[in-house]
Amino acid sequence: MRRLLEQAPGFIAVLRGPEQTIEMVNAACAELIGHRDVIGRPIREALAELGDTFFDLLDRVTSTGEAVMGRGRPLGIHRMPGRPMENRFIDYVFQPIIGADGAVTGIFLQGHDVTDQKRTEEQLRLALQGGRIAAWERDLTTDYVTWSDNALDLLGISNGPAAEFVARIHPDDRRLQRDALARALAEDASYSIEVRFLKPDGSMIWIEHRAEVQKGPNGLRSLAGITADITARRTAEDEVRESEARYRKDLEAAALVQNGLVPKDGIIGNLRHEGLLQSSSFIGGDTFNVVRQADGRLSFFHIDVCGHGAAAALVSVAAHHLISQAAVRNVSLRPEELVQEAARDWPQDLPFFTMIYGQIDPETGEGSMVQAGHPHPLLIRHDGSITPLGDGGLPIGINENPVYDAVPFTLSAGDALLLYSDGIVEAENAAGEVFSEERLSGLIRAHSTARAGSLLQAIAQEVLHWRGGTRLEDDVSALLLERL
Secondary structure (H helix, E strand, C coil): CHHHHHCCCCEEEEEECCCCEEEEECHHHHHHCCCCCCCCCEHHHHCHHHCHHHHHHHHHHHHHCCCEEEEEEEEEECCCCCCCCEEEEEEEEEEEEECCCCCEEEEEEEEEECHHHHHHHHHHHHHHHHCCEEEEEEECCCCEEEECCCHHHHHCCCCEEHHHHHCCECHHHHHHHHHHHHHHHHHCCEEEEEEEEECCCCCEEEEEEEEEEEECHHHCEEEEEEEEECHHHHHHHHHHHHHHHHHHHHHHHHHHHHHHHCCCCEEECCEEEEEEEECCCCCCCEEEEEEECCCCCEEEEEEEECCCCHHHHHHHHHHHHHHHHHHHHCCCCCHHHHHHHHHHHCCCCCCCEEEEEEEECCCCCEEEEEEEECCCCEEECCCCCEEECCCCCCCECCCCCCCCCCEEEECCCCCEEEEECHHHHCCECCCCCECHHHHHHHHHHHCCCCCCCCHHHHHHHHHHHHCCCCCCCCCEEEEEEEEC
8 A cells, every 4th residue: 555655646645643743755745845854753843834824724634533625725845955945836635544443543645736737827817817818618518608717807707608798799790700600610610700899887899709619528519719808909900000091092192293293295396205104102203304495495304213102202302393493494504504503402411313304406306415323315216226325423412513414416207215214124023133224125126116105105014024013113214205
């Protein structure tokens, strides 16, 4: 019998006599008390740290001859010499040992160290409380739901029939709950739904209700799950959606304004002008314009602001206004003089932008242009040959006193000048390859005989195709001037 008791998984000890002398402890008990030498010593002397409350229980067993038991009782024990006292929790039964004369001759102590279990339960309790989550189990035979202790505070609900919980779900959401439960039971699966829930105080909250089917003995099944108050999350999500909707509406309005700045396609004298503007988002940093001057000449420009999106769009509007006003106000300035003046006037705390600015006589086709960090304009001859123009130049906003040189050009009948943003030639495909100037030139040659109304559309389609049909990473824009 002693060997059997030694191997028992729970702790066992035997006390004898009026002084409750320790006669025997098994291995589990020795582990609990730190393997101290306690045999033959009164328990009050050997384990004095257990305290009077513990010893009073032993005295009750001796005096009444009745067993005492408890669950999760805290104990303070010195398990290691020189180390602080440890807090342990035990489930226990203290059973009297009755002699032949009917008197209590000793006490049989047995139980289990449930410290790890208690700590896990406490951690779970704190997690449920901190996460505003209640745990529950529903017996599908009786349809009775057992809730965790915090459910009353969290949801205003306690143990009871499942119908009490279902009745508090918003009427418009009950079918969602019924359908989810039916699928789970039919497929032995889990489910998760978000529904509105009415608390007893009349307040409406959002809950996330998760459950899974569990199988017990003899095929009996139950539901186990958690219910979380997600009102704060849903409110935040609603606020984000409303904010996004307002932001989208503002961007759509801004896009209308920005698109209204660029000129419509048209013909002035012997010159046809067409434009392409596709922003990577609602609005972007590209813009262009064609301005007719009092003497009949045309000023034209194409701008690409560093960056894209709302910030770049605001800067592009400012740049568009600056250059357009300068073109109208300073009709006597040559292109290089106007660009130099614009560079001096541009606020240094704003982002820089690249630009092509030029002037042309629609009747003769003679013109000149300045390149300020922008991609080289392409002079497209009627025979299909292509010549890049310009020698680079600094973007506007890099230097307060830059020097620019104008490049002369002449458009004969059938010739065209293409101004474009780097969003075209630098567009990358899935492999990271750029569209390149070479591919743009090849596309231009393919449309040499049907340029008007088709070249810019083809550029937009080919760049998007090159991107694999996905959204643009940068703004795509172009301005085409063609001599009739």
